[in-house]
Amino acid sequence: MKILIVDDETLVRRTMQATIESDGSHQVFTAGSLEEAGKVLEEETIDLVFTDLSLDDGPERLGLNLLKHLNDHYPATVAVAMTGHNEDALVEQCLKAGAADYILKPIGPEKLRQTMLKAPILHRLLRKNQNLKSQIGKDALHLVELKSKSKAFQAVLDVAKKLRGTSQSVLIRGENGTGKEVLARYLWSLEGDDSRPMIAVNCGAIPASLAESELFGHKKGSFTGATEARTGKFEAANGGDLFLDELATLTPEIQVKLLRVLSTGEITPVGQEKSKKIVCRIITATNENLEEMIKAKTFREDLFFRVKQFSLTIPPLRERKEDILDLANHFLSQYSNKRLSKSAESLLLSYTWPGNVRELKSAMEVAAVLSDGSEIEHSDIAPHLQQTGAPVLAKALPASQEIDENLLAGNYHHLLREFEAKMIDCAMKKCGTENAAAKFLGIPRSTLGDIRKRHQAK
Template identity: 65%
Template structure:
């Protein structure tokens, strides 16, 4: 724990410090101003503060308690005083203190407080996490299962790296379940008091991104009417999930590197950094190596974030899980006793799912709402699949099986499919002019399109 002792008597501070064993980190302050400076530079777990700082008649210690509980609500505050007065105890509790020590107290009393402080800190932290998530879907522990060997290898890796390292990179196609995997990694720690703060980097306006991630000081810019904690500070002691990592600007990547390297965050408008202790889980569907070559992503951030990398298989590579996932989505939606017909199950298994789990969930939710009967058929699902997209219709609207050269097809199925895939990509490239635009047109990640294009061109040669 990071512990702050605030007392205007040097002997009291030094004695208490000597009685607090390692690995606790202890900070000392003799007055309110020094205490606030420490609190501005570090995220403190436990504060012992004297009530009569500098023998002030208005008991500055009470004001300090109020400031701490307002600006750092997950910090455990213990008041200390030489006056045994009932009204003072009540005032301390109202100000936000969780305990009250009467001076002089012995080492045994201090040990008891240190023993129960982590429990109190977890409760305050969990309460603060619930407030941060108020109005949003609360994060719940996950227990993932699979029949797919490819996904089982991913789950085994996730268990191996549990509690390891300050950062994890999750890679995978759009819709493949990267946030679910991040939540699963959080769940493996078996501590629901640990915050899990999810941030969609691509959804934050560029001019607000720094403040959103690292917070800001009062007066830092127009509209900054009070100090505000950023997402990293809210995640202290837990996990922060940065989705769409590649969308961060190069300037912001520099600041992210500082957090990953040293744990220091600098709120906007502050020259003073403060330490945070959280694990960063980042996710992307982009080819970061390609972005580095294009000078659009920093190589040092990449090497810092990829210490442990989890690559999620696309849904087409975990066919064994498709029907189970479909049934899970059907049950979760409370659509009554609806079920899939045999031809619907065949379609679910044969379709390529370019939008992965997200597309599967969407197709099932829409079909379940629109179908009148109890049975969901292939006909009910088909209109909601990517196959009905404009590019598909543009390419194959005049095609028919009778136009295929049977001799050219015989024994060469894979080659013919590869040729068609390449023509599909070349069509989209010609129509849209760039890989990024073509990928959006086809409904697949740019990294997937680039990989497919290079592989198929290699086959053609």
């Protein structure tokens, strides 16, 4: 372990250092002030900190400030408070500030060794409690038990279960709204240790100018506005999982830096020369065609192979019709005790769900609020779907119109492709661009592009 001792008394620092280093398995750093401690923390990935509370003999108990700083910026670091005052109120302050343990001076060799043994265990319990609190209201813990009647999605879950205990990177692919972050949290939950951090980052929401600082952290004064050191998402995820959503939005510059981190296992905060060792599993997600981006030179091929040691593709909801009613009832139960009527179920099953599971959840929430009866009716759902006014497939033909059986015989796939091609052609003529046509049809642009390429190749 890398251990930092923070105490303004030189004799205390040297005595503790000698005791800890006597077994030859730990690297010890010392600091006599908050400023010196800050420099060590910026340059090294410290596992355990012993800090005196009464640094400089000041009335403010500066050691409490260090405990709070560690809790906020270095959550993976175990903190132990040291003091010569045995006060219940002070113990409570230390624990609230994030200390895993509290020991009284003078500290003998045996007490020091015992503290080093139990502090990581206490810290694990503390991290578990912090993780539970941080998930409140985020649908992160109660949705990680995923089930499916769909063979396609069950196959994905079966592979996910095999990744338990592995450290290899995982790339999750799928359309918007399919639940890529939920699957990432499912992977995290399979480890069975809720003290492990799970840090989620939406890369598409980070301004390009701040991406490096957000991911890797920065040193105080490294750029205008950097009034204090900041811990990046990689360091916050140390010992756990880091989920990078919308991976394809990263700039070429950040892609290079991310590749280096994945290759070396080290991060270099902005403004700092020395690297820090980081151990965390990287889970990424995208709805873009990365292979096409590689051909277009907008995504690095070497990074692609680094992030997709394992690849999981979530099928869209329209290909998981077996799950639609189960999901709808699950979401509905979160908002009310109302039931789905037969007409509502028929609509849910016939609708194409361009917004996938996210759209279904939103539709159930709105319907639960606006419905006046004990059952959710067709009319409670239809006005709030993306394709309002568009006929569902079951109603595309008049009821009186019959289909020639001879025309259908053996021609299902041919007719389906022909109808698909005509739909795309019609939408392109009407809208002019792929983006507009995709929006008109209620499908992702990447899906429309794939369909056009498939038909143009024939």
